[in-house]
Amino acid sequence: MITIPYLTALSTYFSYALLIFFGYSRDLVRKIIDWWWNDTNLQGYAPFCLGFEEFYIRRLYMRIQDCFGRPIASAPDVWFDVVERVSTDNNKTLKRTKNISRCFNLGSYNYLGFAAADEYCTPRVIETLKRFSPSTCSSRVDGGTTTLHNELEESVADFVGKPAALVFGMGYVANSSILPVLIGKGGLIVSDLLNHKSIVNGARGSGATVKVFQHNRPNHLKKVLREQILEGQPRTHRPWNKIIVVVEGIYSMEGELCKLPEIVSVCKKYKAYLYLDEAHSIGAVGKTGKGVCELLGVETADVDIMMGTFSKSFGSCGGYIAGSKELIRYLKHTCPAHLYATSISPPAAQQIISSIKVILGEDGSSRGALKLARIRENSNFFRSELQKMGFEVLGDQDSPVMPIMLYNPAKIPAFSRECLKQNVAVVTVAFPATPLILARARICISAAHTREDLIKALEVISKVGDFVGIKYFPAEPKKEEIGSIKLE
Template identity: 70%
Template sequence: MVNPPFLTVLTTRFSYLLIFAFGRLRDFFCRILDAVKSSNLKGYAPICCGYEDFYWRRVHLRMQDCFDRPVASAPDAWLDIVERQSNDSHKTLQRTAETSRCLNLGSYNYLGFAAADEYCTPRVIESLKKYSASTCSARVDGGNTKLHTELEELVARFVRKPAAIVFGMGYVTNSAIIPTLIGKGGLIVSDSLNHNSIVNGSRFSGATIKVFKHNNPAHLEHVLREQIAEGQDHTHKPWKKIIVIMEGIYSMEGEMCNLPGIMAVCKKYKAYTYLDEAHSIGAIGKTGRGVCELMGVDPADIDIMMGTFTKSFGSCGGYIAASKEIIHHLKHACPAHIYATSISPPAAQQVISAMKVILGEDGSNRGCCLYYCISCYAATTC
C-alpha cells in the first residue's frame, strides 16, 4: 500500500481540524442563543446527537454535492449524472433538467452485464412482463417462482456445491446467515479486514468472536490453538463449533486471501470454513468461478460459500452454497428466507442470463473471453 505524501496528510488533517473547530464554535453560540430565547424540548432528549450529527451538519452538508449524485442512465463505463443546484449554502440541493456525462469509477458492474446486453437484457424484460417487478411475498409464502428454483440450481452448479439458497440482498446474506449457523457457545474466528456485514452478523449471533491478523495463517493457527485449549469463557467447556470466516477478495484493499494457507490450518484444527466471495465470484479464475478455481482449492473443502450478484452478474442479492443438509436448515431457520420478500424475478433472470454467458451456455464464446483486470477495475473482452 502506497503512503500519501506527508504534506497531503498534513493539509488534509489541518482542513478537517479547522472545520471541526469552527463547527464547535458555531454550535456553542447557537446553544447560548437558543437558551436565551426559549427551550421547547418538553422533556425529550434529542433523537440525533453526538459526533455523527455534528459531522452531518458541519462537514457533510458542505460537500454533499460530491456524493449521492442522482444517476440518469445504466451503470455502464460512462453514465449520465443529474446536475443539482443550491440556494442555501448546500443545506439542500435541487435537481435540474441538465445532465453531465461522467466516467464511471464507482460501480460494481465488473463485467458490464448491468448495462444493455445482447443476451441478458431481452430476457430480463420478458421476465418483467411475465412475473412483474416483485413477487410481493416471501419465498415460503407466494414468492417462490420457477426462476428462483432455476437460479439456485444454477448457482450450485456454477460454484460446484451440492445446493444453494438465494436472497434479495447481499448484505443480509451475511448478517442473517451467520446467526443461523452459530450461536452462544460457538466460536467465530474472523479476518481482521472482513466486511461490515460479516462483523455485524457475527455480533448478532451471540457467539464468541476472535480476530486473526489479516491473511496470516500463522496467527490464525495461534488463535485456534489457544481457544481450543482454553475452551469457552468462564466454563472452559469445549466450543460447540468453530467457524473461520474470510473473504475471497477484500473490497477495500483489493487483496486476495491466502486461501490455501488458511484452509490448511482449518483442516488441521477441524474448524468449519466460511468464504465470502462477493468480489471474487465471476471475476477471477479460468472460468470465473472465483478464488477456489484460481488457487486450486477444491470447493468441497469449503463448508459455506457466500457470494453476491451485485458485482460480476450486474444484478442484486446474494447466495449461500453448501451441502444439502446446511441449505435445508437455512431454508427452515433463516429469517431472511422466511420473512423477507424474495429476490425480484427480473433480478433473478439477470443473474441466470449473466451466469449462462460466463458458462458459455448462451450459444456464443463470450464467456471464455471475459476477464477482469483487478489492478484497474475494468472489464473487457479478448
Template identity: 75%
Template sequence: MVRLPYLTALTTLFSYGLLFAFGHFRDFFRRILDAGKSSNLKGYAPICLGYEDFYTRRLYLRIQDCFGRPIASAPDAWFDVVERHSNDGNKTLQRTTKTSKCLNLGSYNYLGFAAADEYCTPRVIESLKKYSASTCSARVDGGNTKLHTELEELVARFVGKPAAILFGMGYVTNSAIIPILIGKGGLIVSDSLNHISIVNGARGSGATVRVFQHNNPAHLEDVLREQIAGGQPRTHRPWKKIIVIVEGIYSMEGELCNLPEIMAVCKKYKAYTYLDEAHSIGAVGKTGRGVCELLGVDPADVDIMMGTFTKSFGSCGGYIAASKRSFNISSTHAQPIFMQHPCRLQQSSRSSLR
C-alpha cells in the same frame, strides 16, 4: 497491502485541520456579531445546539456538489450527469440543462451487467412477462418458482459446490444465516475488518465471538490455539463448533484475503470456514469464480461460500453454497441446516495445546 504515502496522509489531515480551525474561527465571530440579536423563537427550542451542525455548515456544504449527482440516462457503465451550479456558497444547488458523459465508478454495477444487453435484456423482459417482477410471497409460503431452483443449481455449479440456497437480500444472507449455522457453545473467529452484516449475524447467533487481526493468519492461529486450549467461558468445555469467517475481497480496503494461508490454519485446527465473496465473486478469477479460482484454493475445502448478486452481477439478493449435507431442501421448504456434530477437533487435540 497498499500503504498510503505519508505525504498524502499528512496533507489530507492538514486540510481537515485547516477547515476545522477556520470554521470555528468564523463561528466565534458570528456569535459576537449575533450576540445582541433576538433569536425570536417564540418558545421553541433551537433546531441545532452548539456545534451539532458544524460539520454540515463548514465542511460538507463546501463539497456537497460531489455527492448525489443527478443523472439523465440509464445507469450503465457510462451515463450522463446533470451539471449544477450554486449562487450561495453551495448551500443550495441548481440544475442546468447541460450534461457530462461520465464513467460510472460509483455503482454496484461493476461489470456493466445491469446495462441494456442484446443477450440478457430480451430474456429479462421475457421472464418479467412470464413470472412478473416478484412472486409477492416468501418461498416458504408458496412463492417458489422454477427459476429459483434453476438459479440455485446454476450458482452451485458456478462456484463449485454441490448445493446452494437463495436469499432476497445480500445483507440478510449473512445476518440471517450465521445464527442458523452456530449458536451458544460455539465459537466464531472473525476478521477484524469483516462487513457489518457479518458482525450483526455473529452477535445475533449467541456464540462467543473472537476477532483476529485483519488478514493475519499468524494471529488467527494464536487466537485458535488460545480459545481451543481454554474452551468455553466458565465451563471450559470443548467448543461445540468453531467457524472462521473471512471475506474474499474486503470492500473498504480493496484487499484480497490471504485465503491459502488462512485455510491452512483452519485445516490444522479443524475449524469450519465461512467465506464471504460479496465483492469477489464474478470480479476475480480467470472465469470470474472468485478468490478460490484466483488463488488456487479448492472450493471443496471451504465449508460455506456466501455471495451476492448485487455487485458484479448487477442484480439483487444473495446465496449460500455448501455441501448437500449442509442443507435440507425441498420444493416447498428451503431451510439450511448446518452440520450439527461438535467441532471436529477432539479433546485430545485440546490437551496437546496446553
C-alpha cells in the same frame, strides 16, 4: 498494510483537528445561544443522534455530500448520465436540475458489463417480465418460489461448485441474517479486521463471541484461534460449541485478494468452519469466473460456506449462500431472510441465470471467455498505469477494485469534483466506511471498458492528480524518455 508518508499523515491529522475544533466551537456557541434564549422544543427528550459519527456527518460529511450519492439517469454502462445537483444552503440540501452530464463510469460494480443491454440476457429478461411480472409479492415459503428460483439455485450451486444453494433478494441480508442462524451463544466468530459491515452486523447479532484477526494475516489468525481454543468460553472456560472464520474473496475497500490457501490450512488445523464472502470476486476473477477458489487453486470442498452477490458481475440484485445439502435444508427452515423477506424478482433471477450461461459459454458463443480475459487485462493495465504515474494504489493483480489513496479531507471533494468536470465519474470513500485518515477514491474496472476509454480516463485522472496533489510517489519516466537518456 498501508504506509502513510510522514508529511501526508501530519497534514491529514492537522486538517481533521482544525475541522473538528471549529465544528465543536460552533456547536458550543449554538448551545449557549439556545440556553440563553431557551430556544428548544424538545426539553426532556433524549437526542436521537449522539457521538462522533453524528458530529462527523453534520459538520464534515454534509459539506461535501454533493460528492456522494450522485443520481444517474441511465443504465450504469461504460458511459452514463449523471444528474446535476445544486445547493443554496451550503450543501444542507441538494436539488436536482435538468442538466445531465455524459460521464465515463469508473464507479459501478459492472465488472462483466451485464448491467447494460445484452444480446443474450435482455430478451430473456423481458420475456420473463411478461410471463412472471416484476415481483412475486411474497416470501419464498408462501407464494414466492417460482420455477426460476429453483433453476437459479441449481445454476448457482453448479457454478460455484457446491451441492446446493439458497438465494435471497438482497446481498447484504445474506450475511447479516445467515450468521445469527449458523452460530449463537457459546460459539466463536473469528473475523478479518476489514470485513464488510454486513458481516460485522451479522456477527454482532448472532450472540456469539467475536474476535478479530489482523487483515489478511493467516499467522495472526492462527494465534487468535490457538489462544481462544486454550481459553475457551468467557467465565466458564468450556470448549467452544462451534468456531467460524469469516473472510472475503476480494476486500471491497482494499482490492486485495484473500490469502485463501493459507487460511484454509489454518482452519483445517484448528477444526474451524470457513465462511467465504465472494461478493466482489465471484464472476470477476478466475479462468472461468468462478472466484478466488479457482484463481488461487483452492478446492471448494475446503470452504464450508460460500456467500456471494449478484449485483456485481451478474448485473442483477440479490445474494446467495452455497454449501452442503444439509446446511441449505437447515437454512430453508430457520433463516428469516428466506422465511419472511420478499423473494428475488423473477426478471432479476432470469438475468442471473442468463449471465451465468454467457460466462460458461452455454449461450453458444465465446463472449463469456472474452469478457473474463478483458476484465483481467483492463484491471492490470489500469493499475499499472496509475502506479507509473505516482499514485498510491491498493490491491492485487487481477482485482477489478483499485483504491487510489487521498488521505487529506480537502482532497476528497477536490478529486471528485474535478474528475466530474472532466466527465469522469469516480467514487470517493471516507469515514466511517474507512478509517478517518485513510480516505480514498475507489475505481471499479469493467470488461466493457475499451482501451481507448481507459487511456482517456487515465489522462484525466493524471491531470486531476497533479492539480489536487495526490501523486505521493515519483512517476516512472516514459519509454521515450528512457530511450533518449540511453542515447545521451
